[in-house]
Amino acid sequence: MASSSHRRRPQPDRDFEWRPVRGPLLAVAAVAAVALVVTLVVAFRPGDAAGATGQDRAVSASEAAPSPTADPATPTSPKPSTAAPKPSASARTTPPASAPATPSTTPSRRPASGTDRAASAATTTAPAAGRIRPGTTYQGVATSYDVGNGDGACSYGPTSDVMTAAMNTADYETAKACGAYVSVRAASGTSITVRITNECPAPCAVGQLDLSQQAFAKLAPLSAGRIAITWSLLSPAVSDTVSIRYKTGSTQYWCGIQAIGHRNPLARLEVRTGGGWLALTRTGYNYFLSEQGTGCGGEIRLTDIYGEQLTVPALAVRPDVVQHTGVQFARH
Structure with a gap:
C-alpha cells in the first residue's frame, strides 16, 4: 500500500481548485513530449546528410574504409625524402620513377670492372684489328x-x-x-x-x-x-708461348714493356693499377711505355686483334731479359 505522502485523500475544496490547473499542465507536457519525439526523429533520420558535420562525415568515412597499413597487399606511396640523393660513383642515367624508391639496406652490386674481368687467364672482347684484318x-x-x-x-x-x-x-x-x-x-x-x-x-x-x-x-x-x-x-700453329721483356733502363718509376712470340698481332697492352687496367702507349719501335712507372712490375694484360685477352702474372722489372709467361693466343 502506498504511503500517504504519495497518495492524498480527496478533499472537496482542493479537488475543485486543482481541476482547472491539471488540464493545462497535461497539455504542456503532451506538447513537450511530441516536440521531443519530432526532434529525435529528425536527428536520427538516415537520409539527413546535411545534418552531419564535416568532422562527423570524416570520422564515419575513416571508420568504414580499411586502414592503408592494415592490408599489406595495398600499395602505398613512400613519403619523398627532403634531402637530395647523393650521386653514386657508378651512377647511371635512368628515367625518373613515378615515386621515389625506398632505399635498400643491402648495398647494390657494382658493375664488373676491368679488374674483375681479368680474373681468368683468357677472355674475349670486341675485335681490335687495324689496317691488317683477318680474312682479307x-x-x-x-x-x-x-x-x-x-x-x-x-x-x-x-x-x-x-x-x-x-x-x-x-x-x-x-x-x-x-x-x-x-x-x-x-x-x-x-x-x-x-x-x-x-x-x-x-x-x-x-x-x-x-x-x-x-x-x-x-x-x-x-x-x-x-x-x-x-x-x-x-694465325699459324706455333710451339712457343708469349714472353715479356722490359726495355733497357726500366725501373719501377719508368718502364717500357714488349711482348714477344705472340701468335696473332698485338692490339693492346695494359698494366694493372689500383683503379683497374691502364692501356700503355705503343711506340714505333714496338715497346709500350709507362712514363710515370704506373704498373711497372705488376700484372700485364695482352689483347690480340681478334679481341682475345691474356692476363700475365706480375713479373719483376728485369731490363733486357726475356721472361716466359706460358700463355698463348688461340689459333684462328
Whole structure:
C-alpha cells in the first residue's frame, strides 16, 4: 500500500481548485513530449546528410574504409625524402620513377670492372684489328733487302730466322704489324710464310712487302728485283708461348714493356693499377711505355686483334731479359 505522502485523500475544496490547473499542465507536457519525439526523429533520420558535420562525415568515412597499413597487399606511396640523393660513383642515367624508391639496406652490386674481368687467364672482347684484318687479301709488290743479323724496327733483336719481312709504313701502323705472320703468294702460285720484324719506309708503297733475300728467292730470282704479290694475315700453329721483356733502363718509376712470340698481332697492352687496367702507349719501335712507372712490375694484360685477352702474372722489372709467361693466343 502506498504511503500517504504519495497518495492524498480527496478533499472537496482542493479537488475543485486543482481541476482547472491539471488540464493545462497535461497539455504542456503532451506538447513537450511530441516536440521531443519530432526532434529525435529528425536527428536520427538516415537520409539527413546535411545534418552531419564535416568532422562527423570524416570520422564515419575513416571508420568504414580499411586502414592503408592494415592490408599489406595495398600499395602505398613512400613519403619523398627532403634531402637530395647523393650521386653514386657508378651512377647511371635512368628515367625518373613515378615515386621515389625506398632505399635498400643491402648495398647494390657494382658493375664488373676491368679488374674483375681479368680474373681468368683468357677472355674475349670486341675485335681490335687495324689496317691488317683477318680474312682479307691485299695486293702489292715484293722487293728484297739484306736483313743482316735479323734485327729491325720491331726491336726483337738478332735472330737466325730469315723468313722475315719489313712492312710498308702505312700498314706497319706504329708497330701494330710487328710479329704478324703473313702468307705471301706470287703470280706463279708459289707461296711462303714470313713474320713481320721490320718497317719499310718510303718509297715503299701501301701493300708493299720488303722480304728478306732468302724469302724473296723462294718466290722468284733475286734478279727480278720486284714482283707482284698478294698477301694475307695468318694465325699459324706455333710451339712457343708469349714472353715479356722490359726495355733497357726500366725501373719501377719508368718502364717500357714488349711482348714477344705472340701468335696473332698485338692490339693492346695494359698494366694493372689500383683503379683497374691502364692501356700503355705503343711506340714505333714496338715497346709500350709507362712514363710515370704506373704498373711497372705488376700484372700485364695482352689483347690480340681478334679481341682475345691474356692476363700475365706480375713479373719483376728485369731490363733486357726475356721472361716466359706460358700463355698463348688461340689459333684462328
